Amino acid sequence: MAETNLQVLLRRRPKGAPVPEDFEIVETPVPVPAEGEVLVRHQYLSLDPYMRGRMSEAKSYAKPVALGSVMEGRTAGVVVASKAPGFAPGDSVAGGFGWQRFSCVTPAGLIKVDPQEAPLSANLGVLGMPGLTAWVGLEDIGQPKAGETVVVSAASGAVGQVVGQIAKIRGCKVIGIAGGPEKCRFVEEELGFDACIDHRGDLNAQLDKACPEGIDVYWENVGGPVQAAVFPRLRDFARMVMCGVIAQYNVVEGADSFGGPPGPYLGAVVRKRLRIQGFIVSDHGWPRYPQFRREMLGWMADGRMSWREDVVEGLRNAPEAFIGLLQGRNFGKLVVKID
Ligand SMILES: NC(=O)c1ccc[n+]([C@@H]2O[C@H](COP(=O)([O-])OP(=O)(O)OC[C@H]3O[C@@H](n4cnc5c(N)ncnc54)[C@H](OP(=O)(O)O)[C@@H]3O)[C@@H](O)[C@H]2O)c1
Structure with missing residues (x-):
């Protein structure tokens, strides 16, 4: 039987938490590369919290996915046919090519990766956008100094696990926050954080x-x-790196379940001379990707950087896995093995 492409489309915009009916899975013919294009068979798809924002029409830093279009996402795979210079069948590549098995792409935005350096899926996590986010956010905004105390929420996840380990490399005391005893044990024992707090327990104590x-x-x-719970414990001159607020992504647009005036917060910003800065990795990161990759590969090789992936089998299971990500069901960087 001839091989087909498999694609996950955005069928409708979620109201609150996404449900399987918000997605549509279709089989289509495998595309044929035009002159200057490469046909890639995607083997892994990265599932990331930002995708919830792309499903919404609310104003943001990036355009929403159009209804009926392939869901956005980063993938890693292998070139199967090439009509573009510099790429040959068998090359391993990564890029942002969506929730699908095959696509024809131009070399712009296609990163060639060496499968000898790391497993292909690592290019979506520790060596990919989440790892780059952790590295650039600490470097540019957090700026931790040896001996300081760094607290990381969603500590067992794709970004959090890297943030905490880099802060340990920088000589800091690192406390993670994660959901449940199994994740907390992993953060302390496998990632080497000094302690990990379960946010389902008494956070203040x-x-x-x-x-x-x-x-x-x-x-x-x-x-x-x-x-x-964390905010009142910030010390004078503390830095708050605003990377994401996943607990709020399913809040229905226009409502604000954690609302209330920010006044008391902002008073403390002055009194304590705090720096609170939001950032988006794409503003800072990609031009520095080669420097990041070199440093990260070094830490991976000398055993100072561990990483955990949560691998879901089959592209058809991507919607359910993504819904679970927003509820904390993943344990480590969530990736889909496409076939
Ligand atoms: N600014 C940027 O450029 C950028 C780039 C990448 C990611 N991000 C942000 O970074 C954050 C982490 O992303 P990631 O890819 O590393 O995801 P992740 O941590 O691998 O997975 C999400 C985790 O968030 C936690 N979570 C989910 N719902 C929660 C809730 N209601 N309350 C508390 N915790 C909840 C869960 O961990 P527990 O079970 O431990 O609670 C879940 O496993 C997200 O906010 C994401 O949007 C930002």
Whole structure:
């Protein structure tokens, strides 16, 4: 039987948490590369929280996915046919080519990766956009110094695991926050954080115990009640790296379940001379990707950087896996093995 392409489309915009009916899975013919294009068979798809934003029409830093179009996402795969100079069948490549098995792409935005350096899927996590986010956000905004206390939320996830390990390499005391004892054990024992707090327990008591001297850098991945517990513990001159607020991504547009005036927060920003900065990796990161990759490969080779992936089998299971990501069901960087 002839091979087909498999694609996951955005059927409708979610109201609150996405449901399987928001997606549509279709089989289409395998595309044929035009002159200057490469046909790639994608083997892994990265599932990331930002995709919830692309499903929405709310104003943001990037355009929404159009209804009926292939969901956006980064992939890693192998070239099967090439009509573009510099690429040959068998080359391993990564790029942003969406929730699909095959696509024809131009070399712009296609990164050639060496499968001898790391497993292909690592190019979507520790060596990909989430790893770059952690590296650039700490370097540019968090700026942790040896001896400082760094707190990282969603610590067992794609970004959090890298943030905490880089902060350890920089000589900091690192406290993770994660959901459940299994994730906390992993963060302490496998990633080497000094401690990990379970956000399902009494956050205030656990933070008092883990950070009696306060917090110098807070890496924000979740927002909501975790942020509310961390914020009063920031020390003078602390930095808050606003990477994401996943706990708020399913809030229905226009509503604000964690609302209320930010006044008390902003008063403390002055009194404590805090720096709170949001950032998007694409503004800072990609021009520095070669430098990041070199440094990260070095840490991976000398054993100072561990990483955990949560691999879901089959592109048809991507919608369910993505829905789970927004509920904390993933354990490590979530990737889909496409076939
Ligand atoms: N600014 C940028 O350029 C940029 C780039 C990449 C990612 N990000 C952001 O970074 C954050 C982490 O992304 P990631 O790819 O590393 O995801 P991830 O941590 O691998 O997965 C998401 C994790 O978030 C936690 N979570 C989900 N819902 C939650 C809730 N209601 N309350 C508390 N925790 C919740 C869960 O961990 P627990 O079970 O441990 O709670 C879940 O496993 C996200 O906010 C994402 O949008 C930003």
